[in-house]
Amino acid sequence: MTTTATAADAAHLDYVLRIADSALILGQRLAEWCGHGPVIEEDIALTNTALDLIGQARLLLTHAGHLEGKGRGEDALAFLRAEPEYRSLTICELPNEDFGRTCLRNCLFAAFQMQLWQALASSSDAQLAAIAGKSIKEARYHLQHASDWTVRLGDGTEESHGRMQRALDYLWPYTAEFFSPTATDQQAEAAGIGPAGSSLAAAWEESVVPVLEVATLKVPARTPFLSRGKEGRHSEHMGHLLAEMQYLQRAHPGGTW
Amino acid sequence: MLTAEQAWDVLARVADPEIPVISVTELGIVREVRAESEAVEVVVTPTYSGCPATEAIERSIVDALREAGAADVRVQTRLAPAWTTDWIAPEAKEKLRRYGIAPPGAVADARALQPIGFVPRVDCPLCGSRNTERLSAFGATACKALYRCRDCREPFEHFKPI
Numbered sequence: 001m002t003t004t005a006t007a008a009d010a011a012h013l014d015y016v017l018r019i020a021d022s023a024l025i026l027g028q029r030l031a032e033w034c035g036h037g038p039v040i041e042e043d044i045a046l047t048n049t050a051l052d053l054i055g056q057a058r059l060l061l062t063h064a065g066h067l068e069g070k071g072r073g074e075d076a077l078a079f080l081r082a083e084p085e086y087r088s089l090t091i092c093e094l095p096n097e098d099f100g101r102t103c104l105r106n107c108l109f110a111a112f113q114m115q116l117w118q119a120l121a122s123s124s125d126a127q128l129a130a131i132a133g134k135s136i137k138e139a140r141y142h143l144q145h146a147s148d149w150t151v152r153l154g155d156g157t158e159e160s161h162g163r164m165q166r167a168l169d170y171l172w173p174y175t176a177e178f179f180s181p182t183a184t185d186q187q188a189e190a191a192g193i194g195p196a197g198s199s200l201a202a203a204w205e206e207s208v209v210p211v212l213e214v215a216t217l218k219v220p221a222r223t224p225f226l227s228r229g230k231e232g233r234h235s236e237h238m239g240h241l242l243a244e245m246q247y248l249q250r251a252h253p254g255g256t257w
Numbered sequence: 258m259l260t261a262e263q264a265w266d267v268l269a270r271v272a273d274p275e276i277p278v279i280s281v282t283e284l285g286i287v288r289e290v291r292a293e294s295e296a297v298e299v300v301v302t303p304t305y306s307g308c309p310a311t312e313a314i315e316r317s318i319v320d321a322l323r324e325a326g327a328a329d330v331r332v333q334t335r336l337a338p339a340w341t342t343d344w345i346a347p348e349a350k351e352k353l354r355r356y357g358i359a360p361p362g363a364v365a366d367a368r369a370l371q372p373i374g375f376v377p378r379v380d381c382p383l384c385g386s387r388n389t390e391r392l393s394a395f396g397a398t399a400c401k402a403l404y405r406c407r408d409c410r411e412p413f414e415h416f417k418p419i
Contacts, residue, residue: 041403043394048307055306059336131336134306137419138359138399139338145394 013067014087015194016128018079018184018230019116020060021088024078025238027110028051028245029096038099045145048104059131066127068231079249083238090229091174093238100160101167106146108171111208112178113139115200116191120137124192147211154215161216168217173225178204180226259327261292267325268299274313275398278356281314285344288335290395295328304338305399342418354382354414359404363417379415381406391415 012246027078030050091109096102117139120132153160164252178197185196212219248255259267268290281287281301289300299318315332322330342361345353346361350360359382376391382412384410393403401414 041395044397045393045395048399051307051309051399052305053307055308059306127336130339133337135341137341138306141394141417141419148394 005169008187008191011184012125012193013064014066015188016060016064016125017054018089020057020064020077020085021086022092022109023053023060024057025086025088025241026092026105027051027057027124028241029092029094033102037164042099046102046177049142049145050144050244052135054069056123056131056135056138059134060128063127074250078096079246083234083242086238086242088228088233088234089177090132090227090235091171091172091177093229093235093241094171094174095237098163098243099151100163101171103153104164104167105147106150107150107211108175110139110143110146110206111245112175112204113201113212114143114207115203117193123194123251125194125243128194137162150211151215151218153213154217164215165217168212169220172220173223174227176222176225177227177230180228180230182231184230258394259292259297259322259325261290261297263325264290264292264297264299264327266320267321271313271314271317271321273413274310274317275400276358278346278352278358279349281318283346283349285346285352286314287318288406290384292327294333297322297327297329298331298333300333300335300407302335302338302399304340308399310398327391340419342416347417357382358412359415361416377418379404381409381411383411384409384415 003186014207025051030046033043033046033050038047057078058074061077065072065074065077089109091105094105114136117136118130121129121136123129123132150164155161156164156166179201181196181198185198189196189199190196209219229235229238264281268287269280271279271281273279273284276284280345284304286301286304287299288302291298291300295336299322301315303320318332320331326396339365343364345361353360359379362377362379379389380387380388381389383392386404386406388406388407391402391404392412395401396403398415399419400416402417403412404415405412
């Protein structure tokens with residue numbers, strides 16, 4: 001095996017892990033709403049979304065395990081890695097805060113997933129393309145649900161509008177990471193595995209900004225701030241999330257239901 | 258020993274664990290059945306990525322075929338093409354309606370709609386009224402949404418087109 005092939009394989013694995021880990025970590029965050037939703041219908045909606053995301057993560061992590069070729073399955077990858085090995089986007093690990101911020105993040109993230117799944121349907125990685133073809137159907141419902149609430153709360157009462165604007169001001173800088181160029185992005189695009197984040201930016205903005213406008217929210221200006229979760233450099237929130245998520249497998253290694 | 262045709266007949270009696278009025282074949286998730294001497298291989302395309310019923314369905318398929326005399330049953334998962342509610346048989350959609358679940362419309366129609374302000378109109382499966390409202394975009398299972406009829410006042414579930 002040449003050095004170039006090794007580097008390309010590493011980028012391929014890294015690329016799949018990013019998508020897998022983003023779904024896993026946001027799924028874990030949304031699962032925190034179980035039993036805490038403002039009304040039972042929304043409790044169910046958020047946990048159903050969590051379930052879809054964790055389902056996507058399972059398929060992707062299983063695939064990543066095959067690509068890695070070290071015999072690690074979905075559970076080993078989900079529960080037994082250290083923080084810097086997770087390649088999830090930082091926005092996924094941020095605390096839920098209130099229902100409005102949770103819905104707004106779902107809206108921003110689902111719109112990104114829609115673009116990603118669409119592009120991945122023609123991936124040179126057949127398994128990734130198959131997972132994308134399935135997941136886009138789920139993302140469409142997540143986006144509808146989250147957009148609906150973004151509009152209702154944004155264009156709602158003074159209180160709900162204020163909270164949504166603060167949520168947007170908080171979340172918006174983290175969306176820059178969707179599109180930031182890295183070596184993995186470049187190599188994945190060159191190999192036909194999937195799009196570099198940067199090539200999705202325009203379509204994402206076109207889909208998200210009209211929703212925010214209908215929601216009467218002011219889109220913040222871009223700043224130089226750039227989170228780097230997809231490169232394994234996470235925020236202070238990630239360790240706490242992992243402690244809870246990994247506890248059972250760490251305390252009872254190999255335990256199953 | 259079973260032929261492929263006999264295996265299909267067995268599977269036509271394996272109920273979906275969440276919606277027991279329809280079978281796994283009517284749901285459209287059984288894509289292929291191959292029978293060779295003592296072995297039966299069933300190709301299944303799962304519904305939602307996070308559907309907890311997927312594993313239960315696999316177990317019921319294996320149990321039913323073993324009981325019918327197949328010595329070796331293997332279930333293979335096929336992801337592409339992705340499962341769609343368009344694969345649910347028309348008779349099964351009618352069974353859903355009689356069971357009180359509004360069946361899914363065509364997927365193409367749902368896709369054409371915009372992401373915001375869109376609530377698909379669904380007829381009440383109980384009284385047939387068109388005057389219904391959506392209570393929740395998600396239901397007790399990933400595949401359903403919760404509605405209410407403004408005429409007969411009954412709540413009901415809608416199997417979402419996907």
